Amino acid sequence: MSNLNEQMADRYKNNFLKEIEEQAEMGEWVKMCMQCGLCSGSCPTHFHSGWDHPPQEIFMLIRAGKREEVLNSQGMYMCTSCYNCYVRCPRKVPVTHVMHGIAEYAYRIGRAPKAQPTLHLSKTFWTNATKYGRVNEVQLTQSLYFKDGIGSGIKKAMEMQKEALGLVMAGRLNPMEALGMGHKCKDVSGIHKMLAKAEELEAKNKAAKADTAGKE
Amino acid sequence: MAEMKTAAYLCKGCEIDKRVNVAALAKIATKEGKMALVREHDFLCSADGVALIQNDIDNEGVTHVALGACSRRAKTEAFNFPTVALSRGNLREGVIWIRPDTPDAQETTQEMAEDYVRMMCAEVKTMQVPAGNQKTGTIKTILVVGGGVSGMTAALEASKAGYKVVLIEKAAALGGWAAKLHKRVPTREPFKSPEDNGVADMAARIDADANIKVYLNATIAKTSGSPGRFKIDIAIESGSVVTEDVGAIIQATGFTLYDANKLPHLGYGKSPNVVDQAGLEALAKEAAASGKPICRPSDGQPVKSVVFVQCAGQRDASGEHLQYCSGYCCNVSIKQATYFKDSNPDIDTVVLFTDLRTPGNGEDFYRSAQNRGVIFSKGVVSEVTANGNTCTVQFKDLILNEDTAAEADLVVLATGSVPTSGPELEALADAKRAAESGTEETKNVVLQMMDKSVLNLDYRQGPDIPHFKHGFNDSHFICFPYETRRTGIYAAGPVRRPMDILQAQEDATGAAMKAIQAVENAGLGKAAHPRAGDLSFPTARLEGCTQCKRCTVECPFGAIDEDEKRFPLFNESRCRRCGTCMGACPVRVISFENYSVNTVGMQIKAVDMPDEFSEKPRILILACENDAYPALDMAGMNRNAYDPFVRVIPVRCLGSVNTIWITDALNSGYDGVMLMGCKHGDEYQCHFVKGSELGRYRMSKVYDTLKGMNLEIDRLMDMEVAITDMDTLPGKINAYAEQIKAMGPSPFKGL
Amino acid sequence: MTSVVATNQTILVVGGGISGMTAALEAAETGKQVVLVERNPYLGGRTVQLYRYFPKMCHPTCGLEINLRRLKANPRIQVLTMAEVTGITGGKGNYSVSLKLKPRFVNENCTACGDCAQAVQTEIDDAYNYNLTKVKAAFLPSIFAYPQRYVIDPSIVGGAEGEAAKAACKYNAVDLTMKEETVTLNAGAIVWATGWKPYDAEKIVYYGYDRFPNVVTNVEFERMADPRGPTGGKILRPSDGKEAKNVAFIQCAGSRDENHLRHCSRFCCMGSLKQTHYVQEAFGDEGKSTIYYIDIRAIDRFEDFYQKVKANPNVSFVKSKVARITQDKDGNPVCNGVNTEGYLRYATAHDLVVLAVGMEPEVKGVSIPAEVMSDSSGFVMADPANAGIFGAGCATNALDVNRAVQSATAAALRAIQVVNKVARAEG
Incomplete structure (x- = not known):
């Protein structure tokens, strides 16, 4: 990964925008931004300390060729996919998707920060959901609660005890999931095969893209 | 001319008869007004009432009609008698609607109505039906000065309407700036791709048009005459002069680019790789002709990166460069950016701007350029430096809030336009005064200024159309964009106002409309805007x-x-027909058939003047008929009462007010005079541009006269009134009336 | 019955706003016969609903007065109000146009004395004031209304109030038997000057125009500033009548937005800059204006006006498209967003928010005769295929008044070219 990172840095020295357009999903929309700031102002998570650069600023940084600042940014991981920016953008830029695209790209080239909570959630969720083809909510919650250690995990679990019991009583949470039981999709191996195929295709696509970009 | 037969008609409708004694008014019309015929009617504007008047005109030989009814602004369709002299006494909006319906007010209301009847009778007897200007010119050919897109459009459009056109171009070919363009900004949906500049097609259509006569390499040596009969001496290439007779003139002399040499800090002149927008068009044309990409001038290598600097030497609040925005340059830079992106998407193309101005569908074009990968950055450029074959553009990125720089093979400066509008007339007049007994040098200044003249009018007031602002041949009218201060001469295109090609074509079509209208009306002896159709003349x-x-x-x-x-x-x-000359004349020899020193003077005299013991002062109001008089009218419509001691006379413009009216009024015992006119100065609202300003200047001299008469200067009050002042005007009138009452009666009363 | 004298050398002008009036007057003053058709009961269109014009800060009614005087003096123009075009057949040089005329219930006997309004109690929404207030069901649409004739609203016709209005009129001007009419007329050329309408602010959900009383539109603000408007020219906020001394202007409310209007409406930047003057005029140094903008488009010599406003310490500029309006406990609208010049987040309470809503073609969404070609935004296009129908003013593009008049003058010539050709052909 870090090798690819260096290659890209060399290849796109003066044209980070092009790198993003080619490598990040929906990256071709970055150039369409007119810097009105509606996305930045619409974002409900703006209060979070991790929000160093909102979308409109990230887009400008990309256009200014500020590769390091963008790849070091926490901004694109903060998105909660509320789609406020997406539906309001006067240029119809799919801001949410672009931000995810940039985050995914940064992750792919090994630039994602360690212990980034959104990233952790995303990875955990993915692993969990792909295991049985359906989310195991208890295990997912557990892994999130205990990510910072046993002590804080127990504390969080106690805090949420009432809500959890309520969900169980209402039949919305199956405690047996803790043991790996609970709902699964019918053809787990089938899902695994499909996902493997999708991954293979995507890798091929990305490799092809990187290849063409390299030929200039 | 037929013998004068006067008639007065008094309307009793709209409760006029309930509020005033109409029979008494009729008596006054007969005895004091000396009207040959006096009739009362219950509903004068009805078909029956109108028929009554028309019958008297047709069968009783009535030539002069005085109507005592509603305002001259009301019921104009009904009271339309074009064959007779017509005056109107405003008994409704001017009397009963501005007076309270109380027993106390009855006496003064009646007196007011009686005075207006006296005034309408006095006025009508001094009026004549305008016969129309006999010295008309009937030439309908349109002269177009300037063969750029504006001029060519004006010529083609006028021809299409069936008019002959003479087109003069100082260069050797038609096309102007547009001919130098590689392409033009798109004009149609989807507003994405630059279009052919269209010049060749227009020039071919002009060549093929039998109505259009073209002089190339030609300038105007002299313009004399007036609408309908201008004589144009054209200096042609051979050095000789030919004369063309035309009816109206369209000045479409365009613009020059702001001199980029004045922008050394932006690198112009320091590196051949810094060009203005015209320079880039030339490079693009050259490239297109040779089939090569656009190359940088320094070494002929293809341009790999380009930076556009918007507002170069424009929007400059310091006053050193152009203060205005030229309007078209954002779209032009976008267009030029597409030249690069369309030939090679890998060329780094950056536009640095502070406000990107792409109005209307320009927004689509802006988006299309972004879609091509043009980078737009909000930034203020401080310096462009040359380093070998590249340039560094130093700028402050306003979004990222930092000082930064961009490297580029080529820098394009959007420098904007300067109108080719001839010398500024006041500066020229000053220079001429300085040269009168001055040195060779001062005389040369005049010659240099005259050299810039476009029209070389032999007018007393100078050789060209007066400038409005920043050197443009524009007016300050929002509702009437074509009103220049030289009748029958219309400015079109970027000489009038900064504009793009599409707007210039629209503008030129509009100017052709006005020119055609001017020749048609000149031929009939009718006035042009704003008194369109007026047959009177001084x-x-x-x-x-x-x-x-x-x-x-x-x-x-x-x-x-x-x-x-x-x-x-x-x-x-x-x-x-504003009457400014009439107002200016100290010996009162200038008049119009239906508006003269007499038509107003006799009204002033006709007012009954109570003695100094009556406690009934008289205040004369001379109100601009375009704004102040309607405002008073609407005060009436709102039933806003004002002082019963004022007597209002509408005037064509404050500029037409002759000081004799003021001094006569004060001499004959009026206690005060109010002048109500439009705003003057830079933001003038006067429909005759300078009328209210000149009128006011003239009135400032009357204050000396008042001092000479031992009168308080407050007996003359100059008030700026807008048409919307209907709600505040009554209060102002009342306050002035109180002031006058406090001052006591005029010492001239009863003398 | 309404009679119209028209031939194939007549020019029909559709729309009696400033563009239509200009086209009609310019053509008539060149000697052409003109029929001017207007949907409202009065002429002047949207310009007369403005308090002042930029950049001169003069009054639209001043120019209207001149235009009306030109009109009254010109026998070549026939004006039909409360009329709409329902169909066009034929072609260049020989159109047949059908019109629907709504009844005014008041005939030409009307002296505008106002007795009918005195007799009527029913009130209806006052469209002239963008429904910010009510008006009697027998009304003169505005003090500048031309024709200067009252209108009886159909809602009281057939009832006691209608009869009361009729009884109050001494001149038999109230005619409750008037019916809708259909008129067909001939025309050689048509000028289509149907103007614009303000973009529907409710559609911009995050600005809460329909939820927050203190969020108004720029056209409503014009009425609020006008002494003849619903607040008597006092700038009072709708929720509690408090003086609105701290006013926010939100640019591009609808314009430059692919979810709403794709185009830039051109006039709104200057309009808001102008409206800061209203705030200054009303409250002096206590009046504060904030303009939230993407780009200030004060084009050509309007730049002077912008620079002057910019120099006013009571006006601030924030480069930002406001993301959302909320309301605080005192009923103040709060603008939330990010100043993109340096990424500065704000949540600023104002007394009043004015949405600078954009221009969309008046006829957008309304079925217009197929002969009138329009582009994807609904603006009338100059299409050579319709060589006898010409757009004018804001029906063709988002324009300010000056440019609309320019466009209308050009349209008048295009129409004249057609009828002159007809005249030449007919000798």
């Missing part, structure tokens, strides 16, 4: 003229020249 009793030249100097439209004996020479077709 005449002067030259035997009384003292050759003071005030009329020739003051006419806002340059209509009056001097003849060989130095008498004023009226060019009626240039006249807009």
Whole structure:
């Protein structure tokens, strides 16, 4: 990964925008931004300390060729996919998707920060959901609660005890999931095969893209 | 002319008869007004009432009609008698609607109505039906000066309407700036791709048009005459002069680019790789012709990166460069950016701007450029430096809030336009004064300025259309964009106002409309805007003229020249009928058939003047008919009461107010005079541009006269009134009336 | 019955706003016969609903007065109000146009004395004031209304109030038997000057125009500033009548937005800059204006006006498209967003928010005769295929008044070219 990172840095020295357009999903929309700031102002998570650069600023940084600042940014991981920016953008830029695209790209080239909570959630969720083809909510919650250690995990679990019991009583949470039981999709191996195929295709696509970009 | 037979008609409708004694008014019309015929009617504007008047005109030989009814602004369709002289006494909006319906007010209300009846009778007897200007010119050919897109459009459009056109272009070919463009900004949906500049097609259509006669390499040596009969001396290539007779003129002389040499800090002149927008068009044309990409001038290598600097030497608040925005440059830079992106998407193309201005569908074009990968950055450029074959553009990125720089093979400066509008007339007049007994140097200044003249008008007031602001041949009218201060001469395109090609074509079509209208009306002896269709015109009793030249100097439209004996020479077709000359004339020899020193003077005299013990002061209001008079009218419609001691006379413009009216009024016992006119100065609202300003200047001299008469200067009050002042005006009138009452009666009363 | 004298050398002008009036007057003053059709009961269109014009800060009614005087003096123009075009057949040089005329219930006997309004109690929404207030069901649409004739609203016709209005009129001007009419007329050329309408602010959900009383539109603000408007010219906020001394202007409310209007409406930047003057005029140094903008488009010599406003310490500029309006406990609208010049987040309470809503073609969404070609935004296009129908003013593009008049003057010539050709052909 870090090798690819260096290659890209060399290849796109003066044209980070092009790198993003080619490598990040929906990256071709970055150039369409007119810097009105509606996305930045619409974002409900703006209060979070991790929000160093909102979308409109990230887009400008990309256009200014500020590769390091963008790849070091926490901004694109903060998105909660509320789609406020997406539906309001006067240029119809799919801001949410672009931000995810940039985050995914940064992750792919090994630039994602360690212990980034959104990233952790995303990875955990993915692993969990792909295991049985359906989310195991208890295990997912557990892994999130205990990510910072046993002590804080127990504390969080106690805090949420009432809500959890309520969900169980209402039949919305199956405690047996803790043991790996609970709902699964019918053809787990089938899902695994499909996902493997999708991954293979995507890798091929990305490799092809990187290849063409390299030929200039 | 038929013998004058007067008739007064008094309407009793709208409760006029309930509020005033109409029979008494009728008596006054007969006895004091000396009307040959006096009739009362219950509902004068009804079909029956109108028929009554028409019958008297047709069968009783009535030639002069005085209507005592509603305001002259009301019921105009009904009271339309074009064959007779018509005056209107405003008994409704001017009397009963502005007076309270109380027993206390009855006496003064009646007196007010009686005075308005006296005034309408006095006025109508001094009026004549305008016969129309006999010195008309019937030439309908349109002259277009300038063969760029604006001029070519004007010529083609006028021809299409069936008019002959003479087109003069100083260069060797038609096309102007547009011909130098590689392409033009898109004009149609989807507004994505630059279009052919269209010049060749237009030039071919002009060549093929039998209505259009073209002079290339030609300039105007002299323009004389007036609408309908201009004579144009054209200096042609051979050095000789040919003369063309035309009816109206469209000045479409375009612009030059702001001199980029004045922008050394932006690298112009320091590196061949810094060009202005025209320079880039030339490079693009060259590239297109050779089939090569656009190359940088320094070494002929293809451009790999380009930076556009918007507002170069424009929007400059310091006043050193252009203060205005040229309007078109954002779209042009976008277009030029597409030249690069369309040939090679890998060329780094950056536009640095502070406000990107792409109005209307320009927004689509802006988006299309972004889609091509053009980078737009909000930034202020501080410096462009050259380093070998590249340039560094230093700028502050306003979004990222940092000082930064961009490297580029080529830098394009959007420098904007400077109108080719001829010398500024006041500066020229000053220079001429300085040169009168001055040095060679001062004389050369005049020659240099005259060299810039476009029209070389032989008008008393100078050789070109007066400038409005920043050198443009524009007016300050929002509702009437074509009103220049030279009748029958219309500016079109970027000489009038900064504009793009599409707008210039629209503008030129509009100017062609106005020019056609001018020749049609000149031929009929009718006035042009804003008194369109007015058949009256000024005449002067030259035997009384003292050759003071005030009329020739003051006419806002340059209509009056001097003849060989130095008498004023009226060019009626240039006249807009504002009456400023009449107001200016100290010996009162200028008048119109239906508006004169007499038509107003006799009204002033007709008012009944109570003695100094009556406690009934009289205040004369001379109100601009365009704004102040309607405002008073609407105060009436709102039933806003005001003082019963005022008597209102509408005037065509404050500029037409002759000081004799003021001094006569004060001499004959009026206690105060109010002048109500439009705003003047830079933000003028006067429909005759300079009328209210000149009127006010003139009135400032009357204050000396008042002092000479031992009168308080407050007996004359000059008030700026807008048409919307209907709600505040009554209060202002009342306050002035109180002031006058406190001052006590005029010492001239009863003398 | 309404009679119209028209031939194939007549020019029909559809729309009696400033563009339509200009086209009609310019053509008539060149000697052409003109029929001017207007949907409202009065002429003047949207310009007369403005308090002042930029950049001169003069009054639209001043120019209207001149235009009306030109009109009254010109026998070549026939004006039909309360009329709409329902169909066009034929072609260049020989159109047949059908019109629907709504009844005014007041005939030409009307002296505008106002007795009918005195007699009527029913009130209806006052469209002239963008429904910010009510008006009697027998009304003169505005003090500048031309024709200067009252209108009886159909809602009281057939009832006691209608009869009361009729009884109050001494001149038999109230005619409750008037019916809708259909008129067909001939025309050689048509000028389509149907103007614009303000973009529907409710559609911009995050600005809460329909939820927050203190969020108004720029056209409503014009009425609020006008002494003849619903607040008597006092700038009072709708929720509690408090003086609105701290006013926010939100640019591009609808314009430059692919979810709403794709185009830039051109006039709104200057309009808001102008409206800061209203705030200054009303409250002096206590009046504060904030303009939230993407780009200030004060084009050509309007730049002077912008620079002057910019120099006013009571006006601030924030480069930002406001993301959302909320309301605080005192009923103040709060603008939330990010100043993109340096990424500065704000949540600023104002007394009043004015949405600078954009221009969309008046006829957008309304079925217009197929002969009138329009582009994807609904603006009338100059299409050579319709060589006898010409757009004018804001029906063709988002324009300010000056440019609309320019466009209308050009349209008048295009129409004249057609009828002149007809005249030449007919000798």
